[in-house]
Amino acid sequence: MAAAVRLRADFDGPGLRKLARASRDAKQGRRLLALAAIYEGKTRSEAARFGGVTLQIVRDWVVRFNAEGPAGLLDRKPPGCRPMLDAAQRRALAQIVEAGPIPAAHGVVRWRLIDLAQWVWDEFALSISKQTLSRELRALGYRKLSARPHHQAQDGDAIPAFKKTSPPSWQRSARASRATVVCHVHADPSDQASCVIAARLRSRPPDGTRQWLLPVGRQGDYTGPTSSQF
Template identity: 40%
Template sequence: MILIASNPVGEDAMGGRALTICTDVPAAELRRLARREEDRAAAACMQAIAGALEGLSRAEAARLAGMERQAPRDAVVRYNAEGLAGLHDRPRPGRPARLDGAQKAALKQVVLDGPDVEATGLSAWTLAELCREIEQRWSVSYHPSRMGKLMHQLDLSWQKARPSHPKADAAAREAFAKGGCRPLSTRRERSTATSA
């Protein structure tokens, strides 16, 4: 066990008592784990604890890890209690999802299939119409802006069909798509043609 304190007396400048740090994982190993850690906050905590294990003061360990002075103390308390797992953020409670996984999958399929033109009179889904459809199917209400976020979570994006003129030449459109359009003539070619 190693003490973490700002001064050698055993108390920091705020009058707090020095903490002992569990030495199960050496400082070099903590630094190696911090370099490979995807969670930046947990990596900073590991760096601060490693600095304290190497003999740095709490303030210096916090500064080198890019943390506030109190954060290493909190990290040491969690590290001593839970080990490395205690340095990661805990799941935060929040509002449960309005639609469960099966309902979201069904909604995605409804959007991909498109509306039934004869039954709904719609040729394409709008966010407001999807809100009404969900209200009818599952008795869950959504605001259109929240529906847009839900569509994004389902990996669906807004796509609008390009208008097509009724008298458009399909063969010319296909040739243009393949890059077969005729190049524009340049001025030089026109001027030589008129002068000859």
């Protein structure tokens, strides 16, 4: 059985408990309390029971704490997979994208992801998927753009002759449509109190005038006429 790793001597139990109370990370606080129990004379098995982990994990905590202090007990983001392309390969990929394909050499007139994946295989002997290559290109600042189809024999001068110039199928009615209008009328100009009256615009009478009906609102505050002719 391996010997227990001793804790560093520049910390003690009360100090770790104080750090655990001040910590905003619950997992770090739990690990600090487990190590504080070891400082206070508890066994490693009891510390593992306090932390809800195994003895091996307590040993890992001790190693990290001895190397980095309380900051070593924080969770770290895993590094993830190693990038498939290194810096030199990314620069070469950016150069070939900027230069564009040579139809006689590459067999295409514009780059597609599948074409660039084939170029990466030919140049670096790396098999890369289109999804991974797309992420690499986005990291380099490139975006996938699809050009609008353009026929090689298209005549730009003849396009206006085929545009639709017929008038619209609908026209505005000559009669005034019914609408609801909200009028703001001041009962007394001195106090600037608004009296909101709903008026319905009726159709034009035979004499050519428009009649406004003012039947609703705060009529107690309104001292003007109830209808008017325009």
